[in-house]
Amino acid sequence: MKKKIIIVLLVLLGIYGLFLIGVKVHYGFENKSVMNRLEGEIHYLERVDGNLVLMKSNANLTNKEVLYNHAGLGETNSGQNDNVIDYEIQPETNEITVIAMYDNEWSRLKVEQGVGTYYGPEEYGDTSYDEITKLSQNNVTVELINGSIYLTKNNEKTCIKDIGNNYDQNYNSYYLSALSPDGRYLIYTDMRNSLIISFLDALVPWNITYTYVMDLETNEVSPYRNISNITWRY
Numbered sequence: 001m002k003k004k005i006i007i008v009l010l011v012l013l014g015i016y017g018l019f020l021i022g023v024k025v026h027y028g029f030e031n032k033s034v035m036n037r038l039e040g041e042i043h044y045l046e047r048v049d050g051n052l053v054l055m056k057s058n059a060n061l062t063n064k065e066v067l068y069n070h071a072g073l074g075e076t077n078s079g080q081n082d083n084v085i086d087y088e089i090q091p092e093t094n095e096i097t098v099i100a101m102y103d104n105e106w107s108r109l110k111v112e113q114g115v116g117t118y119y120g121p122e123e124y125g126d127t128s129y130d131e132i133t134k135l136s137q138n139n140v141t142v143e144l145i146n147g148s149i150y151l152t153k154n155n156e157k158t159c160i161k162d163i164g165n166n167y168d169q170n171y172n173s174y175y176l177s178a179l180s181p182d183g184r185y186l187i188y189t190d191m192r193n194s195l196i197i198s199f200l201d202a203l204v205p206w207n208i209t210y211t212y213v214m215d216l217e218t219n220e221v222s223p224y225r226n227i228s229n230i231t232w233r234y
Contacts, residue, residue: 034215034222035060038185040234042178043067043096044227045084052083052228054098054111059180059232061225067096068111074101087111089231131169132176140183140216147173149188151216160219161188177211178230186214187224187232 038059045052051071057064074082081101088097096111099122109116133144141152147163161174175189189211211224 032222034185034213034220035224036222037215038180038213040181040232042233043087043089043231045087045229046225046227052085054084054087054096055227059185066114068098068109068114068116070098070100070116073116076101076104086229135176135179135186136183137179137181138183140179142176142179142186142216144174144176149174149176149186153183153216160214160216161190177228178232180232181234184216186216187230188212188214 040059041056042059043054043056046055047053048066048069049071051069053066053070054068055064056067068084068087070082070084072080072082074080084098084100085106086099089095097108097119098111098116099106099108100116101107102109102118106122108119108122110119111117131144135142139153142160143150143152147167147169148159149161151158151160163173166172171191173191175191177187177189179186191210211226212221213224214221
C-alpha cells in the first residue's frame with residue numbers, strides 16, 4: 001500500500017514538474033535577449049510586500065533601488081493604504097514628488113533620500129490605473145485601439161499585437177506601458193485571458209509574467225517585470 005502511494009506521489013510530482021516547464025516555455029521566462037539590450041534608466045511602481053513602492057533601476061532591470069516606500073504611513077478611517085499611487089519627476093531639477101495617503105486624504109509628498117515630506121493635498125485622487133492609449137518617441141508612435149497595439153512609423157500604420165474578436169477591457173486586452181526614448185523598444189502588458197493567468201499564478205511558485213518588452217525593429221519579445229507607471233530616460 002505504501003509503495004502504491006509513493007508511486008502515485010512520484011507520478012503527480014512528475015506531472016507537476018512538466019507543468020512548470022510548460023508554463024516557463026509558454027511565457028518565455030528564459031528569453032532575455034531583448035531585455036539585455038535595453039539602455040537608460042527607469043523609474044516605476046512595483047509591489048513590495050503588497051504595497052506599491054517607487055523604484056529606480058537600469059532599463060535592463062539591473063541596479064534596482066527603492067526610492068520611496070510609504071509602508072506604515074497611510075492610515076485612513078477605514079484602515080491602512082500604504083500605496084504610492086503615482087509620482088512626478090521635474091525634468092530640470094529631478095525633484096520627485098509622490099501621491100500617497102496621508103492623514104486620511106490623498107496627498108503629494110516631496111521625496112528626498114527615501115523620506116516623504118508633506119507638500120499638500122492632491123486634488124486628482126487615484127491616477128495609477130489610467131489607461132495609456134498612445135505613446136510617441138523619435139517619430140515613432142504606438143497606439144492602443146480596442147485592445148490591440150498599432151505601430152506608426154515612416155507614415156505606415158501596422159498592427160503589431162492583435163487581440164482578435166474577443167476584446168474585453170478588463171479581462172482580454174493588451175496595454176501600453178512605456179516606449180524607449182529612441183522609439184525602438186516597447187514595454188507592454190499582455191492581459192489576454194487574465195482569468196487563466198490568475199489561475200496559473202496560484203499554481204506556480206513564482207509570479208506569472210504578463211509584462212513584456214518588444215524590439216519594434218526585429219519584433220523580438222522578452223519577458224519583463226510586472227511593474228507600472230514607467231518613466232524611461234537616457
